[in-house]
Amino acid sequence: MKRAWSVVFAVALLALAMGGVVFGLSLLMDADLVRVADAVFAKYDLAKVIVAARETLGGIRGVLPF
């Protein structure tokens, strides 16, 4: 069990490290989030998903006392 935990944490750390390096590299290479969003929205119709997510969050907030 302990070994399983250590394996999971090792994988997570590796992913974090690689992701950080790759993300930093992309920023250095002038990556643009708007271009990515355009490509995504061109491919998927995410408007409905966003609306559904907002409605869900609003519903949860209405239920919660705070």
Added chain:
Amino acid sequence: MQSLSEVAVIDRQKYIKELTKLLSGMAPADREAVLRGVSARFAERGDDDAVIRELGSPTFAAVQVLRGYTPPDPEEHPEAYIVEQPAPEAETPPESETAAEPPEQGPAPGSEAVPQPETAPAREEEPVPEQTEADTAEENAAEESAAGEGPEPEGEMPPEEPDAADEAGEAAPPEEGPAAEPAPAEDGAPEDFPDIEAILEEAEEAAAASELPPPEPEGAEAGAAPEQPPEGLGVPVWGPPRPRAKPALLALYVLGAVVLGLPVTVLITAAALAVLLLAGGVLYAGGLSISFCFLGLTVVADILMCAGAGLVLVGMGLPLACLAVWIFVRGAVGFVNLLIRKGGDWCYDHGEVTGQ
């Protein structure tokens, strides 16, 4: 089974000598019984080669005899070991006699129609030791019969008959030669011969019987159990004392545990579920971000950004998922276990410390 060369070369005298050496681990009385039996078989059959072929090589015969043989306890049956000294002495004289006696044995070697001229002296020698062996065997038999128990091999061979039988039977058969023939016919020596296989079987049976748990202890326990209570000591306790519940405290504790413990457990479980949901969302977002790499982005920097963001999200989601599992196991399950353990400690009377 046996090596033919060994069988072919060896004769009766050497066979018995070799067998005596190999059986030196046995109690002398048992060994003598076996050797007497072998000698009797030789005397009975007359054909040494045939007997040796039947018995196998001395080593084989010794292994057959010794397998499953348990020497009697020297303390219980000292008589079986007292013979130790005379036995070798009794066996050695034949050698000296063999040297001395052949001249007397003139006629026997003369009858060369008989396969082995050497066997004649050998057979003549035997009566001398046999008498001493017979005496010791008689003593042993008397002692054993007094004790009512004895090693198996001796039990197989009624000591008194063989003595007479062996004396006559082994002294008599001094050859298939005509002069010798009247004597061997005389006895029941063959009947007394302790077959090696029979010895082996009985030894195995005895070993098996000794391995069986004696019925006495059960009967003794069964008999002792009812006896003890009247003495006022109570029923004997063989294990740790069973804890006795304190009913009032137990009821209170169960009530408190349910009232307080249930909500806490539910809260901890809900927290674990929330963390798990969060971890699931993060992992999902990471996977989605990585999938954007394959949307057909034209700029490498954009692809790297999607991949990097996805990896970071996955890297965050994995520990979150583990955290959720940890919260549930250590929080909810651990809390319930703690409640149960403390309830056992507080609400049950364990009496004295029950040990570790």
